[in-house]
Amino acid sequence: MAECWLILLILQDEKYWPLMPPLPSYGYGREHIGPRYGSLIHGQNLRDVVITGHNGTINGQGQTWWKKYRQKLLNHTRGPLVQIMWSRDIVISNITLRDSPFWTLHPYDCKNVTIRNVTILAPVHDAPNTDGIDPDSCEDMLIEDCYISVGDDGIAIKSGWDQYGIAYRQPSKNIRIRNVVLQSMVSAGISIGSEMSGGVSGVTVENVVVWNSRRGVRIKTAPGRGGYVQDISYHNLTLDVVRVGIVIKTDYNEHPDEGYDPKAVPVLKDISFTSIHGQGVRVPVRMHGSEEIPVRNVTFRDMSVGITYKKKHIFQCAFVYGRVIGTIFPAPCDNLDRYDEQERLVKRSAAQNATDIDYDF
Template identity: 50%
Template sequence: MAHAAPVCARLPPWRVLLLLLALLAFSCFALTRFPAAGAPLAALIAASSPAAGGSGRESCAGFYRGEGAGGRRAASASVEEFGAVGDGVTSNTAAFRRAVAALEQRAAAAGGGAMLEVPPGRWLTGSFNLTSRFTLFLHHGAVILGSQDPEEWPLIAPLPSYGRGRERLGPRHISLIHGENLDDVVITGSNGTIDGQGRMWWELWWNRTLNHTRGHLIELVNSTNVMISNVTLRNSPFWTVHPVYCRNVVIKDLTILAPLNAPNTDGIDPDSSSDVCIEDCYIESGDDLVAIKSGWDQYGISVNKPSTNIIIQRVSGTTPTCSGVGIGSEMSGGVSGVLIRDLHVWNSASAVRIKTDVGRGGFVTNVTVANVTMERVKVPIRFSRGSDDHSDDKYDRTALPTISDVRIVDIVGVDVQRAPILEAVHGAVYEGICFRNVSLRLREEVRRRHAGWQCESVYGEAHGVFPEACEELRHNGSSSWCGLS
């Protein structure tokens, strides 16, 4: 039986050459369009493929490798078993703490993990700590309420990469739900709610009577295999979800809500963390929807824990004063290997922003932003500088950030107030900046005044953008890494 000849053998030589050139071009495009760090993209493909049982919708939830995603825990109990009362008035701080400690012992005896169930009701509590191989499960109708007594949010040491409380010198208030040095931690449910009742804390901030930095709603420190999903988070005193020095973190299917004037109520802030997946979240807040951080000035430089391998996808929401996704301004440990895609932002200050300052040091590199839609946004894409926000007066005035290899592609904006504003920190140069396929329709009343891009010490390329890019981005080589389509 005759065998068919290979395809290349049956093609004329000139067609073989064209085929090889096309394959080479595609390979270069694949390497430059997306972050070079292969692990997160490989996880996306594997998790979403039909062979893996996926639906075809890409997910990075495979970053979490613990045992608790399917509710598999050796021991479980309701918080009611430990004396909790869901009337919204009775303090259940001691009950939650007893429950975690008792379940940890039961799980150890059973040779597995534990799950604490919160049934329907309003469960008032102060801060409590989670433990390893542990699931906190909120049933439909369950609401955990943050105590209005500041004494129930004890003070803890500042993070080493910040050197002090973020808002005030010295220690800081612990988060409502806290964990440190843990492995395999899950906070989930059937859309139960965790409400920090943050107005008390916001008023202390507004009235300038805050003595110590406010606590987060959820903070996990130096932990691995973290999953937070299928809950509603409301009214955090400060940043809502803060994984810091963590790895293998999945944050998905969350609704995060705070009044749009509530100060510093960031939605999700991965900080000096790696292999982080944030997907399918809706956020309304008084600050960034998502902010990637890695420490503050000389403290972040010294600790040297970068944020790496971070995927942010299918996030939507609004923030009138800040960004859909921000990188910085505390980025002194560095940020690299970031993929932001399928972002939808409206009625906001900006869609994507890289913010830094003199004294930060650090780097932001290998970042891809793709498929962003926005409406009624003031400045669609912004590189900003000069926040003049420092941990203390000992920061190094010569520590400048390095920004490079940032690709921003497939962007659509309507009713925006400005063209992009791209300004490097004085003394620094931002290089390897790529814009491709960007369409921004400015508001009619501001089109004549603010039609042009504003760029300073920012260099790269722009292809297929409207309005026309600034001169610094007009190096449009037809075969460049940025211009391939």
């Protein structure tokens, strides 16, 4: 018996699309003040929802939307292909999502979400803002065994924009990303931010390949965001032909309106990179904190990235403080302290011996 794959096509004429209120943690429609277009698949206040199939395809037919966006012919913000809001216990698996008008898969203020065996596709050029998966103010989330090749960030973890995200106060936390292959010629394989004003913490990224991309992994923020990015762990990351491997950027100055507080500066700390490998990388690390937004307690452990050509300062740091452990290639910047693993073990043993002494007074 022949197998049949379902292809669901989205309408391309925006006049048939309902308008929805702006997201409360963004203040307005992200591209235009006021309402935003709805999504092909949209749900609110749901529980125990499964979206799955035998790798059937949901096709957003985004070409018309992208063209009108570039020509400034749209009066409202484009909608994601799939958006689930204020829901919990969600499973999305074994489907292909392609050519979204805007962000592809957008869980918003959800809990206990699993995204597994999902393929997300869009042209790597000329498909503006077609992020793959955007966990936004979400808690307890797993993304695994996915393939993503899109025209913006492959995965972008968010939690609201400037004063609106600060007021909404819903962080993204406890998110695990593993066994994922990503391509992004325009942005990054995995990003945190830039809209992170509600805070992002407890993110683990492991066993991830980023290939033929502009950037590997990136954290992006700016004065006015507030919030924090902390307790972030990258483990077993492979960079294959990537312009810049690891990026931390603190001047991503795009704001919803003039009402943001420039003194609301984010906190960046407790970020670790372990077992980072790859080849064909132009700049392995570019971490630019600032005097008002320093990056603290960054750890690099066991890194070897093949570079495309010899150049000084290809491991770039500014206002970044932390340490390196084990073998690091290329050579790290000077303001990261070298920390010998054997010395740590010796000190730990000495401390343990000291606590074992029986003092008899």
